[in-house]
Amino acid sequence: MFPNSIPSYHEPPQAFIVDLDGTLVDTLGDFVAVLERVLTGLGLAAVDRGFVELTVGRGSEHLIRSCLARVGGDPALYEQAWQQYQMQYRVLNGQFSEVYPGAREGLQRLRCLGLPMACLTNKPAAFARELLSQKGLDGYFDKVFGGDDFERKKPDPLPLLKTCEALGSAPARTWMIGDSSNDAQAAHAAGCPVVLVSYGYNHGEPIGSVPAQQYVDRLDEIKLP
Ligand SMILES: O=C(O)COP(=O)(O)O
Numbered sequence: 032m033f034p035n036s037i038p039s040y041h042e043p044p045q046a047f048i049v050d051l052d053g054t055l056v057d058t059l060g061d062f063v064a065v066l067e068r069v070l071t072g073l074g075l076a077a078v079d080r081g082f083v084e085l086t087v088g089r090g091s092e093h094l095i096r097s098c099l100a101r102v103g104g105d106p107a108l109y110e111q112a113w114q115q116y117q118m119q120y121r122v123l124n125g126q127f128s129e130v131y132p133g134a135r136e137g138l139q140r141l142r143c144l145g146l147p148m149a150c151l152t153n154k155p156a157a158f159a160r161e162l163l164s165q166k167g168l169d170g171y172f173d174k175v176f177g178g179d180d181f182e183r184k185k186p187d188p189l190p191l192l193k194t195c196e197a198l199g200s201a202p203a204r205t206w207m208i209g210d211s212s213n214d215a216q217a218a219h220a221a222g223c224p225v226v227l228v229s230y231g232y233n234h235g236e237p238i239g240s241v242p243a244q245q246y247v248d249r250l251d252e253i254k255l256p
């Protein structure tokens with residue numbers, strides 16, 4: 032899953048790719064509120080916050096299927112649940128979410144370097160763009176890509192390689208900044224250096240168990256070469 036050793040990254044970065052959920056914005060409250068409405072609307076029990084926290088990060092399809100299974104819902108309800116999820120998320124997006132301390136300041140610091148920056152999330156692109164603009168974070172990014180923009184999502188390297196292409200940067204000099212093993216796995220496979228934050232959603236696993244070039248408690252603490 033992960034390489035045995037992590038190459039060092041002495042060359043200065045050419046670009047930055049930043050994850051959204053769990054890295055820039057604490058969106059757990061949005062997911063919990065949307066899923067509660069979807070599941071109870073289908074006559075099912077709601078899922079607990081802890082389960083949602085362990086499950087987010089692999090895109091909405093994975094989240095919906097996992098939650099249906101968790102509450103014993105018929106997998107045939109998936110299509111209906113997906114439709115409802117889209118509808119509810121559009122309405123509730125950002126209402127139960129907060130920008131992490133240091134995230135705005137961190138983006139500002141990176142932006143001052145004058146390098147291209149992209150936000151790359153597994154969240155559907157329309158919801159990602161809306162959330163970034165609601166929270167006043169959209170101005171930091173040259174590109175925003177979501178889980179529905181490419182054929183495959185993180186942890187597959189494809190979205191990172193495509194994002195590097197769009198930014199015009201070499202993967203080996205494009206830093207991926209994220210909160211989970213999905214970001215790290217995708218980055219390692221794409222050949223990008225990885226910075227991981229300690230506060231996000233890593234499926235209940237300690238972030239230190241995920242290989243990375245750097246770990247930070249706040250985005251404004253990223254060390255630059
Ligand atoms: O699964 C999600 O929707 C969240 O994804 P992200 O951590 O890539 O932003």
Ligand SMILES: [Mg+2]
Binds near residue numbers: 051052053054231
């Ligand atoms: Mg994340």
